[in-house]
Amino acid sequence: MTVQRHLDKELRQVNEKLLLMAGLAEAMIHKAIKSLLERDESLFEQVNTDEKKVNLLEIEIDDICHKLLALKQPMATDLRFITSAMRIDTELERISDLAINITEGVARLIKQPQLKPYIDIPRLADLVQKMVRDSLDSFIKLNVNLARSVLTRDDQIDDLCDQIFRELLTFMISDPSTIPRALQLVLVSRHLERIGDHSTNIAENVIYLVQGKDIRHHIEENGTRRR
Amino acid sequence: MTVQRHLDKELRQVNEKLLLMAGLAEAMIHKAIKSLLERDESLFEQVNTDEKKVNLLEIEIDDICHKLLALKQPMATDLRFITSAMRIDTELERISDLAINITEGVARLIKQPQLKPYIDIPRLADLVQKMVRDSLDSFIKLNVNLARSVLTRDDQIDDLCDQIFRELLTFMISDPSTIPRALQLVLVSRHLERIGDHSTNIAENVIYLVQGKDIRHHIEENGTRRR
Numbered sequence: 001m002t003v004q005r006h007l008d009k010e011l012r013q014v015n016e017k018l019l020l021m022a023g024l025a026e027a028m029i030h031k032a033i034k035s036l037l038e039r040d041e042s043l044f045e046q047v048n049t050d051e052k053k054v055n056l057l058e059i060e061i062d063d064i065c066h067k068l069l070a071l072k073q074p075m076a077t078d079l080r081f082i083t084s085a086m087r088i089d090t091e092l093e094r095i096s097d098l099a100i101n102i103t104e105g106v107a108r109l110i111k112q113p114q115l116k117p118y119i120d121i122p123r124l125a126d127l128v129q130k131m132v133r134d135s136l137d138s139f140i141k142l143n144v145n146l147a148r149s150v151l152t153r154d155d156q157i158d159d160l161c162d163q164i165f166r167e168l169l170t171f172m173i174s175d176p177s178t179i180p181r182a183l184q185l186v187l188v189s190r191h192l193e194r195i196g197d198h199s200t201n202i203a204e205n206v207i208y209l210v211q212g213k214d215i216r217h218h219i220e221e222n223g224t225r226r227r
Numbered sequence: 228m229t230v231q232r233h234l235d236k237e238l239r240q241v242n243e244k245l246l247l248m249a250g251l252a253e254a255m256i257h258k259a260i261k262s263l264l265e266r267d268e269s270l271f272e273q274v275n276t277d278e279k280k281v282n283l284l285e286i287e288i289d290d291i292c293h294k295l296l297a298l299k300q301p302m303a304t305d306l307r308f309i310t311s312a313m314r315i316d317t318e319l320e321r322i323s324d325l326a327i328n329i330t331e332g333v334a335r336l337i338k339q340p341q342l343k344p345y346i347d348i349p350r351l352a353d354l355v356q357k358m359v360r361d362s363l364d365s366f367i368k369l370n371v372n373l374a375r376s377v378l379t380r381d382d383q384i385d386d387l388c389d390q391i392f393r394e395l396l397t398f399m400i401s402d403p404s405t406i407p408r409a410l411q412l413v414l415v416s417r418h419l420e421r422i423g424d425h426s427t428n429i430a431e432n433v434i435y436l437v438q439g440k441d442i443r444h445h446i447e448e449n450g451t452r453r454r
Binding site (some may be wrong): 069070090190 | 310
């Protein structure tokens with residue numbers, strides 16, 4: 001896959017800004033979960049600051065892409081690159097929103113005694129952070145195999161989420177005083193699960209971009225149904 | 228706002244397909260909630276069939292838009308229209324995914340006795356269905372006031388969701404046997420809330436399209452912070 005020479009500079013700029021966005025989004029997830037584990041609300045402010053940067057980057061990337069579309073009449077491959085970039089920046093922005101949602105849950109959780117040692121939630125967070133990083137890397141490197149590997153991790157995420165859900169359900173049923181905290185933890189795990197979903201959206205876009213094949217609603221070769 | 232004459236036909240086609248998508252998405256929400264209220268799982272199949280139609284429409288719209296961008300060199304306003312349409316079809320597709328998620332919760336709920344008379348959840352569903360319809364209407368008619376009215380409904384949705392959450396929490400705490408059902412209802416209400424969020428994303432795109440002003444991350448005039 002080659003790009004039109006005269007667009008090189010602008011497309012590199014888009015790549016750099018997307019990398020920045022993904023790095024910030026990843027850091028936001030990390031800090032949000034760290035604030036839960038260390039019961040440290042001082043991290044919220046950093047997460048909020050990062051979110052503002054992510055929002056600005058989304059607008060900047062969209063502006064560059066609109067200008068390219070309007071002024072440079074990009075050809076087939078560049079065109080698909082540009083429309084993909086405009087989709088991917090939205091996914092990254094939604095991921096950063098979800099990190100904010102997590103801090104909102106954490107703010108409630110750390111006002112109360114810790115319900116249980118956190119093992120599965122940080123594991124889930126690590127997995128989805130890696131999905132964010134790898135999905136964006138697969139875009140930058142146009143690496144379809146890496147993109148496919150992101151898609152296959154979806155099941156692992158779902159299983160881990162179900163496990164977290166069942167464990168918290170047991171807590172709630174055996175001791176109703178745990179219900180508000182357990183519910184918040186269920187919601188935190190759902191936010192993480194959705195971050196995984198956004199990463200698979202990015203990976204699907206990469207496959208579309210490279211192969212010109214829209215797999216978003218098709219049956220994958222391994223039989224996995226992608227919605 | 229005018230469109231380039233030679234794109235009229237294609238842009239009308241995009242509009243028609245978006246309208247179809249929005250109609251299907253609305254119907255899916257309606258049927259998903261109807262299956263809860265009437266404990267009727269025969270509706271699931273219809274919702275699944277609708278989802279497949281929505282997925283196909285998304286691909287068709289993206290194809291038309293890509294072809295327009297590649298072959299017709301659309302000017303400023305048309306260009307923004309086309310990139311907006313490509314964002315909006317993604318939002319509608321996500322809404323249809325959420326309707327599927329709701330039926331998955333309903334499938335579990337209707338296997339057990341009904342926890343309580345459902346009043347707030349159908350109300351919430353009606354509100355978000357109207358948000359879907361109005362956000363798409365605001366796009367078709369390029370009606371900024373209608374788009375703004377969608378944005379203002381977000382707070383109402385959040386309040387109703389909080390109320391549902393608190394009521395279900397009371398159920399869970401006073402009778403732990405209600406926990407699994409109450410949890411499913413919490414998740415159903417969260418899915419509806421997210422459908423509202425996707426509608427506000429559509430409305431924000433309309434304002435951007437018409438005013439050329441990106442309000443996605445700015446403070447609105449009434450002081451409402453939009454994330």
